[in-house]
Amino acid sequence: MHTRKRPVISHYGEAVLSVGAVLIIGRWLDLHLHAAPVSLFICAVAFSAWFGGFRPGLLATVLSVLAFKYYFVPPIYSLVPETAEIPRLIVFSLAALFVGSLSARQRSVAAALRESEQRFRDYAEAAKAWLWETDPDHAFTQVSEEITTLGIDPAALIGARRWDIATDVEDEPEKWRLHVATLEAHQPFRGFVYRTASADGSGVYISTSGRPLFDAGGRFLGYRGVTTDVTAAVHADQVEKALHQAQAELARVARVTTLGELAASIAHEINQPLAAIGADASACLHWLAADKPDLDSVREALTAIVKDGDRAGAVMSRIRALLVHSSVVHEPCDLSGAIREVLPLIGPEMRRHDVLLETSLAPDLPQVMGDRIQLQQVLLNLLLNAAEAMREVPPTRRRIVVRATLDQHDDAPWVIVAVEDAGVGFGPDEAARLFEAFYTTKPGGLGMGLSISRSIIDSHKGRLWATANPNHGATFQFALPAK
Structure with a gap:
């Protein structure tokens, strides 16, 4: 919570009032004391500098020096000091100035510290994070109120250790063993994610980071850190992994179907x-x-x-x-070698349908990062589609060419694989739907081959597209970034 800032003039008013109050008290005490009340004026300067800053403190110093000289330093009721009193007056002035400067400095440091703490709390609140501290035994000693967003009472955590409230200790013992080892070694940690239970018993995932605390003598005091709720991110990651697994299974089914053909x-x-x-x-x-x-x-x-x-x-x-x-493992892959491994599988099918299969592979093609089997699956599917497209054309036109070339795009090298046929091709209306799931022109086809092939190439950060040839047939190409 931010406090309302007071007008600057009020700080100068405090300086005048504080010196005036000290003067009144000093005059009253002068009836009972034989020494001037120097300490009271010093207190007035310290008070003004602490609550008002350096300039109000400086004003209080000037007023205190004048009041001190006029009422307590001979000759009384005169601002001109005697020669013998000048050192005394100088010492008082310097002491008052020093105390005022020190108080103003302390006020500035304290204000900066409060501002820094408030700023950090604002950041933590904006980030939906909460702060915590633990003792040398790793038990919580402080937990900020922000944890109530999970329906957890901060007071309920005091005295408990992190693994006491976690619900995945038995599921992931190695993770926790390494975390406890880090704590026992008094090392900082960042982004440690674990599962706990909210007030309604549902599982939530939180990410915590902390730094060890030591006193001036190097004695370990515990940890201080920040924790955030990452449940949504963890669930999204789990869904993404499940999706990738389903895609891999679908691709494998497609491979089996292709081999069935x-x-x-x-x-x-x-x-x-x-x-x-x-x-x-x-x-x-x-x-x-x-x-x-x-x-x-x-x-x-x-x-x-x-x-x-x-x-x-x-x-x-x-x-x-x-x-x-x-x-699926993405690793350095020689596309030319992967193509040559597929050709013996597809060769008999081509000869059975009187299709001439030719290759034109550029020498010394750079490797790409990818899954060799998945890339071969894409090529196998494109070759089978090309053969299917030429079933009804004259035998003299039944020719497929597989090319592999190197090209530059956006100042980066790309390996391009093209499968060109002279079959029936496709029209403008079909072009927009070629890669849609379940769209097919083959009798009894599932319409999944090209859709799966595109998803595979997309997962390799590549691109798969098709163009109609000028005379007959079509060319399907995919491009992958060179390693």
């Missing part, structure tokens, strides 16, 4: 090496059954079996990488 091609890709392995194994048995086994032929067949086994294993590894349930 490739099932026939994948089966063919695996069956080929398995059939070759069976044929080579039968040949080995035949050669070994001869009276003179043809060991050279057996060796060649076994080598072929190993190669075909590696080939089938590589296909399964790529499929497993796309299906595995794992957290």
Whole structure:
């Protein structure tokens, strides 16, 4: 609460009145004392300087010197001192001036301190924060009234320690162990978030920061700090994490769906090496059954079996990488390498539909920060869409080109991946809805592929867009900031 400021003239009035009062008292005491009441005038100067400041104190000093000389320093009732009294009068003047200056200084310091404390309380109130202090045993000794916004009585916290009122000690023991270790080491802490209960029993999250207090001898006195209610921020963070987890699960489902579309091609890709392995194994048995086994032929067949086994294993590894349930990890990623890993999966599907797949990857592309599997999912979806768009066009037009280039945008390098097809393309009306959820032009399609792909690229701080080609088809591109 701010007090109303008094007029400046009132401070000078106080100086005059204080000296006048001292003069009256001094004149009365002069009847009973043989010495001049010097201390009373000093008190008047100190009083005026303390309540009025330096200038009212200076006025009180001048008035006191004049009154002191006129009434108490020979010759009496004269402002001209005797030569012998001049040192006495100088000492009194200097003492009064010193006391006045000191009192004015103390008044200024006290006013600045009060203003600083009020300003800090105003900041804390505006920030919906409350102040607290603890003793050497970390029990609360003071808690400001602002905590009542949570429905908690400050008096109920006195004597309790932070972990006595927390409700997440058992849920997060390591967090609390580290916090207690920080307190025992008498170290400052900032932004320590924990859960407690409000008056109605609902959970609230608060963030607290504190600094240790020591006396002049270095003895630990406790902590002093500030606490804020961060329940809304914590809940928002929890919702965001749940949303990201749901998006990751949705993306994984989309990957499974995409691989389902490739099932026939994948089966063919695996069956080929398995059939070759069976044929080579039968040949080995035949050669070994001869009276003179043809060991050279057996060796060649076994080598072929190993190669075909590696080939089938590589296909399964790529499929497993796309299906595995794992957290999204953004790390340095070589896009050219990620593209080359996808091509063997999509290759059989392209050959099945007589689609020519070409690549044009710029050399020495810089890495990007991203999740390799998610980025491969985007590329796989764009390639399947491109193949689907060319199903009804003449075979001579069935051509897809995958490009990866480096471009400068806003004075920063970006890696751009483009998938260009010569299919049916899309019209102006369709362009605005291409990335909408559940919008699809494919029979039996869910309409989630492009929507999920855009959300993935957005989460990588990139951009996904589509343009219609001048002649036939469309080009889908995504850009990612280079590392």
